[in-house]
Amino acid sequence: MTSSRESVYENKMERTVVQTKPKTSEALMEIELGNCRYVRVTPWKDSLRIDIREWENGKPTKIGVSLTLSRWLTFCDAIEELEKALRSGKIDVRCHLGGNVFATVSNGYRCVNIRQFFKPESQELTATRKGIALRLCEWNTLVEYLPSINFAIPNIDTILPCHMQPDHSSVQGALMCSECNPNGF
Numbered sequence: 196m197t198s199s200r201e202s203v204y205e206n207k208m209e210r211t212v213v214q215t216k217p218k219t220s221e222a223l224m225e226i227e228l229g230n231c232r233y234v235r236v237t238p239w240k241d242s243l244r245i246d247i248r249e250w251e252n253g254k255p256t257k258i259g260v261s262l263t264l265s266r267w268l269t270f271c272d273a274i275e276e277l278e279k280a281l282r283s284g285k286i287d288v289r290c291h292l293g294g295n296v297f298a299t300v301s302n303g304y305r306c307v308n309i310r311q312f313f314k315p316e317s318q319e320l321t322a323t324r325k326g327i328a329l330r331l332c333e334w335n336t337l338v339e340y341l342p343s344i345n346f347a348i349p350n351i352d353t354i355l356p357c358h359m360q361p362d363h364s365s366v367q368g369a370l371m372c373s374e375c376n377p378n379g380f
């Protein structure tokens with residue numbers, strides 16, 4: 196039998212529990228990058244998405260990016276190029292992941308930005324605040340665990356990134372795609 200005094204105590208305990216980690220229930224897999232940042236493979240619509248994000252008290256913050264499988268696979272293909280830029284510290288690299296999302300390394304900065312850009316009418320592509328800048332140690336952990344992350348994605352070998360779809364083999368096809376050519380160049 197639970198006395199009312201005990202239940203009050205239990206309720207109080209529940210309220211004071213501080214969650215330091217995201218709730219893992221819906222994630223197929225989760226990697227901690229450090230600094231409260233996580234890579235999580237989670238169900239999304241009829242597919243999966245890869246969320247790279249900073250968490251606070253068990254809740255997702257706005258610092259982060261969610262990649263569709265197409266964008267994630269494109270990102271995986273770009274890792275070597277991003278690594279090279281990161282190690283040299285002397286070059287700018289901007290890899291298009293899809294839509295207006297780019298992974299970039301800027302000359303002189305030891306971090307990788309995965310970020311939403313936007314293109315104002317007849318102006319240059321501009322970075323927005325939506326995204327995450329991965330520090331070198333976080334990046335190294337991400338690269339180290341890449342095989343485990345990809346292992347959690349069922350039938351990953353059969354998934355083609357958008358830019359490799361058969362209807363993109365002609366220039367026309369790729370130009371018509373809002374994912375690959377979002378600003379209608």
Ligand SMILES: [Zn+2]
Nearest residue numbers: 357372374375
């Ligand atoms: Zn496309």
